[in-house]
Amino acid sequence: KAGVTQxxxxxxxxxxxxxxxxCSPISGHRSVSWYQQTPGxxxxxxxxxxxxxxxxxxxxxxxxxxxxxxxxxSEMNVSTLELGDSALYLCASSPMTxxxxxxxxxxxxxxxx
Amino acid sequence: xxxxxxAQTEISVVEKEDVTLDxxxxxxxxxxxxxxxxxxxxxxxxxxxxxxxxxxxxEISGRYSWNFQKSTSSFNFTITASQVVDSAxxxxxxxxxxxxxxxxxxxxxxxxxx
Numbered sequence: 001k002a003g004v005t006q007x008x009x010x011x012x013x014x015x016x017x018x019x020x021x022x023c024s025p026i027s028g029h030r031s032v033s034w035y036q037q038t039p040g041x042x043x044x045x046x047x048x049x050x051x052x053x054x055x056x057x058x059x060x061x062x063x064x065x066x067x068x069x070x071x072x073x074s075e076m077n078v079s080t081l082e083l084g085d086s087a088l089y090l091c092a093s094s095p096m097t098x099x100x101x102x103x104x105x106x107x108x109x110x111x112x113x
Numbered sequence: 114x115x116x117x118x119x120a121q122t123e124i125s126v127v128e129k130e131d132v133t134l135d136x137x138x139x140x141x142x143x144x145x146x147x148x149x150x151x152x153x154x155x156x157x158x159x160x161x162x163x164x165x166x167x168x169x170x171x172e173i174s175g176r177y178s179w180n181f182q183k184s185t186s187s188f189n190f191t192i193t194a195s196q197v198v199d200s201a202x203x204x205x206x207x208x209x210x211x212x213x214x215x216x217x218x219x220x221x222x223x224x225x226x227x
Contacts, residue, residue, distance in 0.1 A: 003157075004157075031213070033213070033214065035217075042217060042218075042219045042220065043204065043217040043220075045214040045215070045216070048213045048214055050213070055213045056212070056213040056214050058214065088156060090156075090157075090158065092158070098208075098210075098211055098212065098213055099146045099165075099208050099210065099211070099212070100163070101148060101160040101163050102158075102160065102215070103160065104150075104157045104158040104159070105157055106155060106156045106157040107156045107157065109156075
């Protein structure tokens with residue numbers, strides 16, 4: 001079974017630009033969560049999608065958004081990039097039920113200059 | 114609010130030593146789930162174990178063992194006879210019942226030297 005695939009792996013953007021990150025979950029998994037990982041803040045929950053609906057959202061500004069498609073693939077978008085958005089963005093997929101273990105992708109390393 | 118504390122930021126051991134990674138959690142729920150993940154240099158978090166709040170039985174899996182104690186709100190992880198390949202960042206996480214997210218600790222960086 002293929003794992004969670006995130007693209008691209010690395011990205012360099014300029015302040016003020018926007019960026020879209022993609023995540024393909026494990027086949028059959030309908031829940032996709034996004035996390036931001038930084039040295040200063042650690043792993044922070046961004047949002048979770050299940051069956052194309054956002055079910056939970058972390059404490060991030062509205063510049064961070066996401067969506068999920070009918071095939072469970074998910075994208076997250078960050079608009080008006082700031083230097084502080086530089087981070088490793090991790091996507092995780094889970095089976096249908098809550099409180100199950102998550103399977104993570106290798107992440108997208110975003111650098112904002 | 115839920116919180117996970119991993120007080121050990123970095124641990125360095127020599128191969129074959131035993132090492133214990135500490136995890137203390139806070140939650141007001143009576144039903145919750147605890148997890149351990151490993152993050153090797155490649156970046157992806159790898160699931161190691163899940164434990165629910167009603168199951169305080171300790172678990173052993175090969176060189177790994179976990180000690181869950183509700184009385185002290187701790188879920189510690191021990192690696193026996195550590196190996197260089199165990200070098201990674203280890204995260205403890207907490208998920209309240211029905212929640213669709215996990216709260217992670219800050220992680221413990223384990224370095225195992227040959």
